[in-house]
Amino acid sequence: MSRPPADPPAPLAPPAAEPTVGELSEAELLARVLPLLTRPAAQVLLGPGDDCAVVAAPDGRYVITTDTQVEDQDFRLAWPSGVRTTGYDTGVKCAAQNLADVAAMGAVPSALVVSLTLPPRTPVSWPEDFARGLAAGCEAMGAQRCAVVGGDLGSGRELSVTATVTGDLEGRDPVRRAGAGEGGVLALAGTTGRAAAGMALLEDPRYRAGQDEALDELAAAQLRPCAPVPAGPAAARAGATAMIDLSDGLLRDAGRVAAASGVVVDLDGAAVAALAGPLDPAARLLGADPRDWVLTGGEDHGLLAVFPQGAPLPGAFRAIGSCAPAPPGHDGTRPRVLLDGRAPHLALGHPVGEGWDHFEP
Amino acid sequence: MSRPPADPPAPLAPPAAEPTVGELSEAELLARVLPLLTRPAAQVLLGPGDDCAVVAAPDGRYVITTDTQVEDQDFRLAWPSGVRTTGYDTGVKCAAQNLADVAAMGAVPSALVVSLTLPPRTPVSWPEDFARGLAAGCEAMGAQRCAVVGGDLGSGRELSVTATVTGDLEGRDPVRRAGAGEGGVLALAGTTGRAAAGMALLEDPRYRAGQDEALDELAAAQLRPCAPVPAGPAAARAGATAMIDLSDGLLRDAGRVAAASGVVVDLDGAAVAALAGPLDPAARLLGADPRDWVLTGGEDHGLLAVFPQGAPLPGAFRAIGSCAPAPPGHDGTRPRVLLDGRAPHLALGHPVGEGWDHFEP
Incomplete structure (x- = not known):
């Protein structure tokens, strides 16, 4: 799997010779x-x-x-x-x-x-x-x-x-969102947060394409995201019990798995920090917190899966958290997704659990 | 099969109380x-x-x-x-x-x-x-x-x-456009031309809804077309050798079947006149030729099928023409669809064979 190649940018208005x-x-x-x-x-x-x-x-x-x-x-x-x-x-x-x-x-x-x-x-x-x-x-x-x-x-x-x-489905059961069990390992294939960092760059006149390879790669993650498609069937073959496409942000999508499965997901702070590392150059340029992009950024189209405790993870996946039973009487008002055992806080003051919503202002 | 019921029209701008x-x-x-x-x-x-x-x-x-x-x-x-x-x-x-x-x-x-x-x-x-x-x-x-x-x-x-x-497909072969044979009977389920007559009415301030039932029915054929869906599988079971959805007009869609099958289709003038009859009230109001709507009007979503000569037609279908072998060397510059054996002419001077094209001016 390799990132799709960039295409040379074309002018917005067609040259006189080009038909519409x-x-x-x-x-x-x-x-x-x-x-x-x-x-x-x-x-x-x-x-x-x-x-x-x-x-x-x-x-x-x-x-x-x-x-x-x-x-x-x-x-x-x-x-x-x-x-x-x-x-x-x-x-x-x-x-x-x-x-x-x-x-x-x-x-x-x-x-x-x-x-x-x-x-x-x-x-x-x-x-x-x-x-x-x-x-x-x-x-x-x-x-x-x-x-x-x-x-x-x-x-x-x-x-x-x-x-x-x-x-x-090649004869297998579909891997649904509901299926994360107590003690399950939460694992990520592909990336998350990079497309959001890329969007922040693309939206900002301080970013100039072609001057910093690390920044250009983040912009490319927004423009031409690369989903780890074979990791999906690989996860199913390896016994994944729940899976979701990370399109709306880690907190929101992990929250969907947690809610559908009746568990609480605990993200590993070190894993989140490791995902945030490559976003540092963009965060420095824009004065942003890279961890916010990791937690709420969508559109990378990585895959978030839950594997049984102790099961070997397929090569494309890395562990980023674990699942615990929801406390009795969990009514949806308390967070379904924790970070190192505590409710996550975002630097930019978003309500916790926010990710992309097409109709939110 | 009955036409979907009309819904009471709603105002374009929402009342103050209605959310957007x-x-x-x-x-x-x-x-x-x-x-x-x-x-x-x-x-x-x-x-x-x-x-x-x-x-x-x-x-x-x-x-x-x-x-x-x-x-x-x-x-x-x-x-x-x-x-x-x-x-x-x-x-x-x-x-x-x-x-x-x-x-x-x-x-x-x-x-x-x-x-x-x-x-x-x-x-x-x-x-x-x-x-x-x-x-x-x-x-x-x-x-x-x-x-x-x-x-x-x-x-x-x-x-x-x-x-x-x-x-x-319920175990049957798909009925394709290519499959019309010499001597095949061209048959129609549902209607054609009604949606086009309806559009002409709706586009014209001389039409006032609610004053003439025949006109309102034509307008309804444009607004809420009714496709004869069960007639499709019925045609397949009855041995139809070619079929197409009439979405872009009889001349154009019959021409597609003819071209794919290597035949020439000859429409029966009496059958076209019978289809034009119910459009007369609209044609009189607007000074149009109802036959043009039958030949070029799309969006009724009737089904046009070809049955082997002599095969009994399923109940939803009526014969409207026949298929003849394309003359040797037919190169696509001559019409694929005839009307009573001759190239059809349209009252409004459209090029013959025209129907709906999304990008034509």
Whole structure:
């Protein structure tokens, strides 16, 4: 698994010679984008081009999830720091957020359908780059078997992308959020907090791309997150009893596992500090507390799993905490997630337990 | 199968007492919308609430398709005629366009995931009504077994809805577009042209809702189309060799079947006239040619199927034409779809073969 390569940034407004999607018919646009996305795959019994695709479900079940990204909500074409993105970045991010949800069930991603809503002024290179990023993201994140089997192209005032991905459980039970038991080991594959540090950099004019490799890597974690997709099925094979995709922040997502499982999760302060270390350069530049990013930052799409006490962890995972039974009468008003046995406090005064909420102000 | 009931129109701006989605957290909004959508269903092995749902695929395959609707592209909150819509209308339309694609493969819809992008000013009643419309649409169109198993809620500047639906082939081969043979009977289940006539009415201030039942029914066909979903599997069981969902107009969609199958389709003028008849009241009011709506109007989501010559048609279908071998050397520059043996001409001077294209001006 390697991070998807960066694509050279493209100018926001198309050069005079570059066509916009408004100048092409839907069929012409499809003819440009589809070949960048599709390839033969054993599980695809009928690919794009008909009313539906047909996909094999070898064990008689499939997992399914959907995720939308909207311009200026989930990605930006231009950041306050001056960084500009292309469709390639959004394609990689689309792959990460969808594939991670499938991996978090212990399943192997099998098929994707994707719908693009494009303002007519969008340069044709944007959907083309998106397709390249989606394909490269699947490849780089270890979802080589996953194939794009269909989609929809439409016009709108706002750029937006919705993907639905399905996966194969390979005969195993799905790994749910409810399943963390007393004494279970909480373990992380991939990263958390890096995408949030990267967003803080990208949002800040003090960050200038190309001057500090450590900072650029954090920005890349926001722009092109890399989900540890094969770690999901590996966790399932290793006996993980609960798992979640870390999309909304460690406190919030660990809290979801704890609430669903009826336990309290205790994060290990040293592990949190180790995750915060690589964020120090960004924290110094911006005057932030890197631990806040680790505890509340979403969008890295790491996998948080619970393993039985004493079980060997698969290679991609490191232990970052443990599970204890919830005290009798735990009513949800006390924190479900502790840090070294105590309620965590955030430097920036967020309410404890906060992470990303699409509708919060 | 009965047309989904109309919902009383709601005012565009929320009354002072009604909350907007921007005032609710994502969890609060989900808690309101999810119960309106979900219900137990045998094929749903794990419903909403985890990273993915798990759905049974009894015959080891599933069909899958996705469709997006964007405000002012695919639906309107307020029409020039004064008609206002609610989320209920968009929910029914979402059901129709997605279910019809599954039915057109000869499959039975099994599971839906749906993503809503909502401007913060949207009244909470909109997603609630959307959920009610989606559920009622599935029920009314004969997709009672289809269950909503997941989704995504997010914020954006523009109201938009993307659904992905999967279906079960029940052990049959999928009915593709390619499969129309010489002498095959072209048959239609459901309607075509009515939604286009309805759109023309809704776009025109000369139409006033509530004054003429025939006109109101046409407007309803645009606002809340009713796809003949069970006719899809019925066609497959009756031996249909090709099928397509009529979403982009009869000429365009029949042309797709003809091109994929290497045949020429000859529409029966009397059958087209019969389909145009119920559009006469709208055509008279607006000074339009009802036959144009039949030939080029999309969005009714009827099913167009080809049956072997002499095969009894399932009850939902009526014959509207026949298939002949394409002349040798047919290179796509000559029409694939004829009307009584001749190239069709449209009253309004559209190029022949035109239907709906999302990016055409």
